[in-house]
Amino acid sequence: MKNINVGIVGLGRLGKEHAKNLAFRIAGVKLNAACSIVKSELEYAKKELGVQDVYSDYREMLKQADIDAVVIVTTSSEHCWQIAAALDAGKHVFSDKPLGVTIEECRLAEAAVAKHADQIFFLGFMRRFDPSYAYAKEKIKQGLIGRPYMIKATGIDPEALVEGAIKFAPTSGGIFTDMAIHDIDLMRWFLEDNPVEVYANGATFKHPEFKAANDDETGVAMYKCAKGGIGFVHVGRTASYGYHVETEIIGTEGTLRISPVPEKNLCAIYDIHGVVKECVTGFPERFAEAYRLEMENFIACIRSNKQPEVSVFDGTKSTQIAFATTTSYRNKEVIKIGY
């Protein structure tokens, strides 16, 4: 079994997680090259990951590095052209979500993927690989909850990280584009249905800076799907207790609820406050295993020459839905979603 050689582009917070998984925790893969426009990230690659073949120019890496595949963890606005360039260079591609920041970009990525149908294109909706979410999907397939027809999703970042969110607010594209994309993907995945209408709203009661940036610290959206399913998404940035991602899928025969208590681990504390479960502090802690498993799956797709479950079109659709949600939120009206 020959190793799959991989080059990574982008070594920020999440990029480092992916790189460590590729370098140390997945069978049959070798992290052979790394690219970043940040010098210290290339030092990191050499010293911590043992990757000597480093680049500051992405196209250079595609041309020269001994790699079968590229893992893209750059700023969202760079994803699409980097996807196309890598595919054109004959590489398999893993891109972190979202697919792109405009629909036009997404279409370019779609075209590139279509042109290279024999290469793997993998879009990083890692929640699908989280053991609890994967278990829920499996149970649904087995019919445990009958026909799933409603999803209620919550995603709240910890108050501890709010300063960054405030700084990022003016350029983030708004809370829905920024935070709801995973929930939107889960809604489509669990309901096997596409939203055709959305109505959104928001609120700010703690950090007026969000309002000042034409954004909100809390957003809610209600979706109606083509086959009649319903979605409700609640995103926010100010959970005092930690990082709260919770999802409920309601079916005709039962309900699945994932992580109502975003517990850090299996230990409960009985002390003067009562019985306490401490909570996870952020997505790297909550989804560490999911990030590893999705990358393992990417490598398995390459090896077996099978496209992954999530397609480039899923990427475009999630982005379209996030945009429609933002439009509804800004215009204060019900928005029909076309694809």
Add this chain to the structure above:
Amino acid sequence: MKNINVGIVGLGRLGKEHAKNLAFRIAGVKLNAACSIVKSELEYAKKELGVQDVYSDYREMLKQADIDAVVIVTTSSEHCWQIAAALDAGKHVFSDKPLGVTIEECRLAEAAVAKHADQIFFLGFMRRFDPSYAYAKEKIKQGLIGRPYMIKATGIDPEALVEGAIKFAPTSGGIFTDMAIHDIDLMRWFLEDNPVEVYANGATFKHPEFKAANDDETGVAMYKCAKGGIGFVHVGRTASYGYHVETEIIGTEGTLRISPVPEKNLCAIYDIHGVVKECVTGFPERFAEAYRLEMENFIACIRSNKQPEVSVFDGTKSTQIAFATTTSYRNKEVIKIGY
């Protein structure tokens, strides 16, 4: 301490609960008279409650019975005129929710209450007296979660009772009027704010009879409040696991969540299915203590000559909001709510 003498009108399922509380479980009260148009219910009053002074004519009871107060547990459409008649007869009044089934009726009740400002008028939103809800309200008052700005409410009847709901559907006024009134009251109570806009939707995937009755088995509604708060209400009729009433109140400093697992009691079962909590089967089981405590509070109000926290205007408003929700649901448009 002289006993308060009470007459009850209506001895159906909930009426019997109220009657038993009045007869046996509350200090300083005597159930002295009972009225019903159903003969067997009067037999029940004599035999099980020890009430000998029974009536089939409500006005007759008001005229003749030795009572200080009336407890109204009749069909919703009878509430308002019975409230007015009792007040005019000089009695204190407890009426089960909703206040009325038309706004006109509600206005009549409001007028009667205004005319008799020295008599107690008590509207039975019993959830406010449930120990867990009362505790949540108290914690909010103490500032535990900062400024509460969002409520997420779930109320699902058990599938085991769906036949009755189907039969009742054509005349129920729709799922929101029928089921969301308590959640609407809780939203107003916890947020101390009034919804000014609603958007609603529904779904039916199990029992097409609801669709046939121009209703749905599931309803969802998103509210925007005057001060900027947000409400989300999800009601349904087909919980396979029991009776599910859950409420979450989100504030700037924390969140309170009441009854995410609608557990029957404190016993968990570890068996071949895993670790299992059985669930409550319906509102009489879930809110037994709340029904007792609200009645205790009604008597305390009479004794101390203090009007209760919930006013007749709260009753009208809840009904107005439920109607607006139904209009949004039926017309598929965002509805502004005026009062």
Add this chain to the structure above:
Amino acid sequence: MKNINVGIVGLGRLGKEHAKNLAFRIAGVKLNAACSIVKSELEYAKKELGVQDVYSDYREMLKQADIDAVVIVTTSSEHCWQIAAALDAGKHVFSDKPLGVTIEECRLAEAAVAKHADQIFFLGFMRRFDPSYAYAKEKIKQGLIGRPYMIKATGIDPEALVEGAIKFAPTSGGIFTDMAIHDIDLMRWFLEDNPVEVYANGATFKHPEFKAANDDETGVAMYKCAKGGIGFVHVGRTASYGYHVETEIIGTEGTLRISPVPEKNLCAIYDIHGVVKECVTGFPERFAEAYRLEMENFIACIRSNKQPEVSVFDGTKSTQIAFATTTSYRNKEVIKIGY
């Protein structure tokens, strides 16, 4: 249906609870007389309970009061003679646990009960009436966990009340007599078996006053039962989080666990500490409903002329087991238990 008239003796903390249940919360009963050697308790009876017929002499109450039954909530050392005197006076008897503080006393009570087999004798092991415990027993009867063969019991008083426990320690008879009697009763009830051997131990790490009183702040005991069942009991006095009573019953096909989190109610708090459940503060809060239900059952036993499930012999046996446990604890040896 004629009322059952009751006289109560003892109006301390628990006595008041029983009295309020008798006076206000149970159908078909009238609290007609009260007796106490504490003057303020008789004032309470008159003012708060509306009982005018009060006594400072117990035998006087038995002779003169218009009562069918007596409820005994006095100091443990008074129980047995008061039971005998009441039975001799032709009254039905409810006595709080324990039956007595010496085996000799218990034998006297047994004799009195035997002599008056047509009168009801009810011993107040109220945990059997707690809805969660009663549910567990019912599930066991239905065969849900197969053959129950092991019980693990925890009973820890709140640190908040430790001052009283310290004061009481020199005369309490030791932690097992004082605190384990309910757990011992539950072990016998759930296993339908009698311990024939015990080994006990203790520890004090917080309040040396207990050691000074030849007692401990924590006690543990392991029991072997006649039919092979096993019991483990852990009692203590220093729970920082509240009042912790937990019981696990292990059977061949499953396990039941009652109250692993001694939660105050159904509300969870999500705040800077994590996700928190506040805990009950003591037995009056935890077992309020159990106290009411056992008294209701006492009245029902009188009315139907049926002896209750718990007999006077159960009372003696629990006391014998508690004594054997204390002997094992003090002598540091395995003790055989004879009956």
Add this chain to the structure above:
Amino acid sequence: MKNINVGIVGLGRLGKEHAKNLAFRIAGVKLNAACSIVKSELEYAKKELGVQDVYSDYREMLKQADIDAVVIVTTSSEHCWQIAAALDAGKHVFSDKPLGVTIEECRLAEAAVAKHADQIFFLGFMRRFDPSYAYAKEKIKQGLIGRPYMIKATGIDPEALVEGAIKFAPTSGGIFTDMAIHDIDLMRWFLEDNPVEVYANGATFKHPEFKAANDDETGVAMYKCAKGGIGFVHVGRTASYGYHVETEIIGTEGTLRISPVPEKNLCAIYDIHGVVKECVTGFPERFAEAYRLEMENFIACIRSNKQPEVSVFDGTKSTQIAFATTTSYRNKEVIKIGY
């Protein structure tokens, strides 16, 4: 950073887990050799692990393979001599628990470790590396629960695996040696104290085959420690719901409870049974991450030339305690434990 080269001996169920971690999931390590007396296991090493340098003779591997360290996952009775041989050959050693099956063997291992104080010796009590247990230990170090003075431990294998346990019973050394060794280690670790006395008991109500093999399907033991701490251990083999490992540590200021519900993941099922958490099925599922982390720690110890927290003496002591427990269980008497 040079790779650490490792050879593994034993590729059974747990051996394969260790081998996969070494081969694929840990930075800076290379699985360079494998040894087994089972031919198919060597095939597995070649095909699945990519290890070409395989041996059927352990001493041969020590002599010829290019390895810095040996990982021993053989039958317990082989551990000690293999430890000594590897240390004598200049290799660092990881041995799975228990250290040995006789105290004499353990002493030989102790001597070998003493002779090679500059080589790492690592004993595989992996629970200490489980994130929840490690978190509990950390919280204790921070003083969260004050002085820990009592541990209650439960370890029950799933009924689904009982056939193997029955077959193994006649040669297993009894339920305590077989199953309680981890709980004993945790007791010593959390209390920082050594048991000096034990009293044990057992029960069999489901599978008489255990009794026939002079063993029991359930075992309980109560420990008294040198500094006054208390331990209670409950082990069993017939959990209908899965694999149940639970540990409670009680301190003067609070309690920590790890895994009271041995939940499979974060998803709860709401269906006709109630609200259900499915459970883990066995130790490989429950402790997958712990196995990886302990091996990572072994490699880190080698790299930093620091002995691990668990010493060879901890291994001997745990074995001594397990033996004393078995003696108490078989002789039905309190046993003093000397070291």
